Amino acid sequence: MTPSTTVADTAPEPPIPGPPKGLRGHPWLTLLTVALGVTMVALDGTIVAIANPAIQKDLGASLADVQWITNGYLLALAVALITAGKLGDRFGHRQTFLIGVVGFAAASAAIGFSGNVALVVAFRVLQGLCGALLMPAALGLLRATFPAEKLNMAIGIWGAVIGSSTAAGPIVGGLLVEHVNWQSVFFINAPVGILALVLGLLLLVDHRAENAPRSFDLPGIALLSAAMFCLIWALIRAADWQWGSAKTLLFLGLAVVCFALFVCWESRTREPLLPLGMFRSVPLSAGTVLMVLMAFGFMGGLFFVTFYLQNVHGMSPVDSGLHLLPLTATMIVSSPLAGVLITRFGPRLPLVTAMAITAVSMFGLSRMDVGTGTAMMSLWFALLGFGLGPVMVGATEVIVGNAPIRHAGVAGGLQQAAMQVGGSLGTAVLGAVMAGKVDDTLPGTWAGAGLPPLPADKAGKASEAVEVGIAPIAKGTPAEIAGKITSVAHDTFVSGMGLAFTVAAVVSAVAAVVAAFTKRGENAEAGAGAGPI
Numbered sequence: 001m002t003p004s005t006t007v008a009d010t011a012p013e014p015p016i017p018g019p020p021k022g023l024r025g026h027p028w029l030t031l032l033t034v035a036l037g038v039t040m041v042a043l044d045g046t047i048v049a050i051a052n053p054a055i056q057k058d059l060g061a062s063l064a065d066v067q068w069i070t071n072g073y074l075l076a077l078a079v080a081l082i083t084a085g086k087l088g089d090r091f092g093h094r095q096t097f098l099i100g101v102v103g104f105a106a107a108s109a110a111i112g113f114s115g116n117v118a119l120v121v122a123f124r125v126l127q128g129l130c131g132a133l134l135m136p137a138a139l140g141l142l143r144a145t146f147p148a149e150k151l152n153m154a155i156g157i158w159g160a161v162i163g164s165s166t167a168a169g170p171i172v173g174g175l176l177v178e179h180v181n182w183q184s185v186f187f188i189n190a191p192v193g194i195l196a197l198v199l200g201l202l203l204l205v206d207h208r209a210e211n212a213p214r215s216f217d218l219p220g221i222a223l224l225s226a227a228m229f230c231l232i233w234a235l236i237r238a239a240d241w242q243w244g245s246a247k248t249l250l251f252l253g254l255a256v257v258c259f260a261l262f263v264c265w266e267s268r269t270r271e272p273l274l275p276l277g278m279f280r281s282v283p284l285s286a287g288t289v290l291m292v293l294m295a296f297g298f299m300g301g302l303f304f305v306t307f308y309l310q311n312v313h314g315m316s317p318v319d320s321g322l323h324l325l326p327l328t329a330t331m332i333v334s335s336p337l338a339g340v341l342i343t344r345f346g347p348r349l350p351l352v353t354a355m356a357i358t359a360v361s362m363f364g365l366s367r368m369d370v371g372t373g374t375a376m377m378s379l380w381f382a383l384l385g386f387g388l389g390p391v392m393v394g395a396t397e398v399i400v401g402n403a404p405i406r407h408a409g410v411a412g413g414l415q416q417a418a419m420q421v422g423g424s425l426g427t428a429v430l431g432a433v434m435a436g437k438v439d440d441t442l443p444g445t446w447a448g449a450g451l452p453p454l455p456a457d458k459a460g461k462a463s464e465a466v467e468v469g470i471a472p473i474a475k476g477t478p479a480e481i482a483g484k485i486t487s488v489a490h491d492t493f494v495s496g497m498g499l500a501f502t503v504a505a506v507v508s509a510v511a512a513v514v515a516a517f518t519k520r521g522e523n524a525e526a527g528a529g530a531g532p533i
Contacts, residue, residue: 025205030145031154033203034138035161036196037101040108040189041131042162046169047176047185048073048124049306050317054182061117068121071236076128078420079228083221084129085136085413086273090216093140093409094206098197100134103127105193112183132413139412143400144207149343152397156339159392163331163385170306171321178318207408219265220273227258231421235428243432274410278403284411286517287398290351291415292422293511294391297362297504298384300426304434304497305365311469312370312490326378330385331392338390339397347394347518354394355512358387359505366501370490391511398518426507430500431467437496438467445492449484469493 023029048070056066088096107126114120138158146154176184234251241247266272279285309320334354341350361384368377396415403411442463446454454462462472471489473482 024203025145026203027146027150027154029199029203030141030205031157033196033199034097034141035158036192036199037097037104037134038138038158038161039165040101040104040192040196041135042165043169043172044073044108044127044131044189046166047173048169050170050173051177051182051185054177055117055120058182059115059117059120065117065121069117069124072121073124073128073131074236074420074424075229075232076125077131078232078417078424079225080129080132081136081417081420082224082274082410082413084132085140085409085411086216087133088137088140088409088412089407092206093137093144094200094204096133096409097137097141097204098200100130100132100137101193101196101200103130104134105189105197108186108189108193112186132416135416136409136412139396139400139415140408141204141207143405143408143412145205148401151401152343152393153336153339155397155400156336156342156389156393159338159389159396160332160335163335163389163392164328168321168328170317170324174317174321178316217266217269217271217273220262220269223258223262223265224273227255227262228417228421230255230258232424235424238428239431239435274414275407278407278411278414281402282517283398283519284402286514287395287402288414288418290355290391290511290514290518291395291399291418292425293507293514294355294358294388294395295419295422296426296429297358297508297511298388298426299423300430301362301365301501301504303427304430304500307469307493308368308497312493323374323377324381326382327385327388330382331389334386334389335393338393341390342394342397347398348516350390351394351398351515351518352512354387354390355508355515356387357383358391359508359512361387362501362505362508366498366505368498369494370487387508391515394515394518426504430503433500433503434496435463435467437499438463438492441495442466442488442492445488449488451481451484451488465489466492467496 052066052069055061055069059065061069084096084100104127107123107130111120111123111127114123139155142154142158143151172188173185176182176188230251234248234255237251238248263276266274266276305324306320309315309323310317313320315323338350338354361380364380364383368380399415399418400408400411403414443459458472465472466489469490471482471486473485477485
């Protein structure tokens with residue numbers, strides 16, 4: 001046995017699940033149960049952004065405080081995902097899922113009752129940790145419950161739930177904040193969590209790795225957590241610190257060092273947190289990279305779309321959410337359809353095609369301008385949903401399906417961590433592209449419109465406003481001048497957004513090449529003869 005080979009790596013795979021007996025452990029009921037838990041986490045990823053202004057006003061929070069409401073959650077989620085997946089493999093995915101559901105719902109309710117921003121941030125961190133327990137466990141339960149020939153369809157529906165919940169966040173959040181209060185954005189998770197808990201207790205069957213080690217890789221957990229924290233923190237703060245600043249480079253450097261130490265440690269320890277042998281599978285590695293690249297374009301691009309709809313077109317949060325319905329609808333349709341196609345043809349062709357469609361849609365979005373109408377927007381949003389749905393499903397199946405079933409939780413954590421890293425990287429990099437384009441374009445466009453030069457102390461603030469589509473109009477500005485400033489600001493923002501989407505289109509095209517290295521999960525192929533559900 002080599003130093004990098006663990007006892008678990010040499011153990012035989014557990015038997016492929018057969019037909020269920022009764023309701024407990026029934027695959028489709030298991031899917032229904034985990035989908036409820038996943039809905040809470042996916043919805044929370046976008047719904048809270050709508051509530052942030054109301055929270056800031058009601059609690060008297062600073063801008064930095066409000067940023068921590070989002071950043072604290074993202075950091076906790078990203079740092080804990082792989083460790084949480086290992087906990088599921090060790091102690092059981094059912095228990096881990098139920099603890100995550102209870103903790104997430106309880107933390108959500110506690111936020112609603114919080115009277116100051118410090119408590120909101122603290123409970124948001126707890127939400128992130130509980131979400132990290134819940135998400136990999138959900139995938140682990142699906143991997144262990146569904147026979148191989150049905151797994152793609154299950155992951156397709158699971159992906160549709162995540163996509164639709166993520167895209168529905170702005171709509172639901174806008175309605176609740178506008179017609180109830182910001183607390184209702186968090187209280188809504190309580191009944192969903194209670195229902196998921198009841199169904200989980202009644203329907204879920206425990207699954208855990210056979211011959212699981214009694215000890216935990218504490219050095220590995222510490223090194224990976226430190227690496228993920230430094231990486232995500234650098235990406236979150238890069239917009240404020242600047243990419244070339246000492247702080248940004250310090251945290252990126254620390255992330256590289258911690259990742260290197262983690263790899264060295266994992267290759268030598270007897271019971272690693274993340275078995276490096278998993279990455280000998282080229283399809284699994286390709287699926288992980290594909291998930292990062294997909295999230296880069298999707299989450300980074302969606303960040304600008306909300307500003308475009310609300311600040312350039314003047315839509316309310318609810319209206320902007322409704323304009324994203326074509327994206328939601330096509331993801332709901334394409335995700336389970338992708339599961340069927342991947343089951344029949346394998347993931348390679350559907351994934352390459354889907355990423356090519358995503359690249360085309362990103363290029364189309366890059367051509368939008370201030371006057372683009374609803375019909376053209378809907379076309380590109382719908383096309384984007386048709387591309388993203390299959391990638392969400394296929395990349396997940398490639399990662400989870402090519403991992404041994406005893407490492408299903410770790411694989412689920414890896415899939416979710418790849419999404420978080422890709423989303424943070426996309427938002428940071430495309431944000432830097434936008435900022436650079438605005439800084440380069442705004443002075444000339446401003447002067448070309450015949451506007452008086454901006455004083456040095458106001459130029460920076462004007463650029464920051466334009467980067468999110470807001471016209472920097474001072475109080476008391478004459479209507480004619482205000483109209484020119486609005487036109488310059490929106491044209492400059494749209495040019496920056498166009499460049500950002502062009503970069504996202506190129507990244508999507510690269511992802512289409514990466515998708516060519518994927519294939520059906522090796523363990524799925526081994527279990528192709530499992531009995532019907």
